[in-house]
């Protein structure tokens with residue numbers, strides 16, 4: 358049996374408690390470790406299955422472990438002495454990845470299943486799970502004039518095949534660890550996160566990074582055209598990484614959100630064509646658009662309904678897409694140049 362901590366203890370302020378972040382070699386996990394470090398937390402254990410050399414960013418001072426968390430013993434080791442656990446490890450990518458590699462996506466269920474059990478046995482006070490907007494009913498997302506998805510729209514369930522169903526099931530695991538075993542769990546459904554230090558090449562990158570890279574490539578090569586997946590009318594909202602890590606912290610430490618899944622996303626809606634236009638504007642170039650109607654494109658439209666998060670936290674992700682994309686574009690441009698010069702860059706080796 359897990360040794361439970363008192364429900365009323367405010368974990369957020371305990372700088373002596375050990376924070377465990379999984380998926381820390383990737384985009385959001387790496388940013389979360391840095392966020393807590395910058396807030397003054399010094400006991401941080403970062404875990405990812407990638408070799409340390411391949412982590413996107415590493416925060417000096419944090420304990421870094423390279424372990425495959427689909428193995429139970431590794432989850433036990435990862436959770437030793439944990440005060441709080443943030444589980445961000447998952448096999449994931451943009452539409453090109455999740456539509457092609459459903460088995461990999463589904464197998465992430467092993468990570469959350471072992472991690473919840475290990476966290477509970479270790480007596481962790483709080484457990485965070487990174488769910489996704491892909492958990493929502495796809496029937497509601499067939500129109501590019503997207504209705505904003507509210508939390509109750511996950512049921513009746515008809516999630517994205519593979520990736521979305523894994524998230525939905527794992528959400529339920531978290532909820533039952535609270536209901537039956539008393540471990541406080543927190544679930545955020547992220548909507549498209551982007552920003553510096555994210556995957557930008559290799560097949561797992563998501564639309565904002567992919568479009569920035571394509572604009573940069575077109576400029577550099579002088580071939581002023583761009584391939585767009587689908588007709589470009591698909592709509593999405595995009596959340597800047599700084600908003601994401603701040604939101605995770607706020608959600609994890611809000612009592613009213615124990616075992617209550619909540620949207621964590623921007624409510625500023627953009628079409629892919631508008632995203633291309635913004636990236637062109639930032640890059641100072643206009644490209645000939647070629648549409649690949651056979652490419653993976655996901656649901657037609659999706660936005661985050663932020664009514665609930667505004668009510669419960671009095672806050673919502675608010676970095677304007679234009680500002681966040683500018684930072685991301687310039688970071689990718691630097692990565693692109695560094696790679697050309699033979700320097701080390703963020704690489705997808707997952």
Ligand code: NAD
Pocket residue numbers: 379380381382383384385386404405406407424425426427444445446447448449450468487488489490546547548549550551556563707
């Ligand atoms: P990422 O791919 O950059 O990071 C995920 C990390 O998990 C990778 O470094 C990978 O090596 C690691 N990992 C995968 N399987 C593992 C295993 N068995 N053991 C140990 N480590 C393992 O992705 P990200 O964008 O940082 O996403 C983090 C979390 O947020 C994931 O759960 C993802 O599903 C969720 N999410 C992300 C987005 C987004 O837009 N980025 C949207 C919705 C949900």
